[in-house]
Structure formats: structure tokens, C-alpha cells
Amino acid sequence: MRALSSSAAKLVLSLCLLLFACSVPPDAQDLQRHLAVIVQMDWSGLHVDSVSVLNCTPADKDWQVDASYKMRLTADKDALPQEEQERIARYLSMCDSVLVHKSDHCSMRKSMVVTHTPYGWMPRELVASRPDLLPRIAEESKRLASEAAMK
Numbered sequence: 001m002r003a004l005s006s007s008a009a010k011l012v013l014s015l016c017l018l019l020f021a022c023s024v025p026p027d028a029q030d031l032q033r034h035l036a037v038i039v040q041m042d043w044s045g046l047h048v049d050s051v052s053v054l055n056c057t058p059a060d061k062d063w064q065v066d067a068s069y070k071m072r073l074t075a076d077k078d079a080l081p082q083e084e085q086e087r088i089a090r091y092l093s094m095c096d097s098v099l100v101h102k103s104d105h106c107s108m109r110k111s112m113v114v115t116h117t118p119y120g121w122m123p124r125e126l127v128a129s130r131p132d133l134l135p136r137i138a139e140e141s142k143r144l145a146s147e148a149a150m151k
Helices: 002-023 026-042 082-091 124-131 131-150
Strands: 046-059 062-073 107-116 119-125
Touching: 002 107, 026 062, 026 119, 026 131, 046 107, 062 124, 107 124, 119 131, 124 131
Parallel strands: none
Antiparallel strands: 046 062, 062 107, 107 119
């Protein structure tokens, strides 16, 4: 009987912790690092100079996040693979005409829903489409955090 009450207590504690984790907004610095790492991993021709979390609002157990990105082109656009040029035109349409030559800068805003994972808060779309990337993103984000702490 004691084992059952201990198990029940652990279950209640786990549920309370889970509810608490889902009700607390994402840590802005961790999320900013994750978002920067995602761009760095996904785009060979872009460098993220900064990411800022502008707003977080509850969205059920997840959070709706508005973020501002400042990016720069690492090579002339015409030197990038055709696929990446098309992705810039499709996904970064507001920057397409600005990002032409190496070191051109562009600022943009993006809204997304982030969800809590064992690796921290991540964009829900990424969690669904590329869960294999989550550990790498978290690892790189931790590396960036430790480098920043050493400075």
C-alpha cells in the first residue's frame, strides 16, 4: 500500500511540475539563442547578428512568440546555391531585395508558436518536422551561452 501512495505522490508531483513548466513563459535568452542557432544551421548564406524576443503570449500549453531578427548575407546572393536563393525569396520575402551582396543587412520580424521539449522551448513547426535537430540546437545553444559567460 505504501508503494502505491508513493507512486501516486510521484505522479501528482510530476503533473504539478509539468503544469508549472507549461505555464511559465520561455526564458528569452535561451529562446533567442535557440532561434539564432536554428537559422545558422538551416541557412548557409545567412548570419544572425541578433535575435530579440519582443512578446510572449500564452497559446494553450504553448506560447506565441514575436521575435525580431537582424541578419546579414555571408556571400553574394548569386554565389549561393539556387535552392537557398529561392528559400530567401520565399521565406524572407521582405529581405529578398535587400540581401544582394555579401554583408548586406536586413531586419525582420517573425511570429511563431513555441512548445516545451526536453531540449527547451523550440518552434512547434520545427518540433513536428525535424525533431532530430533538437538535441543539436540545444547543444550549440549551450555552447554559445558558455562562450558568452566567459566574455
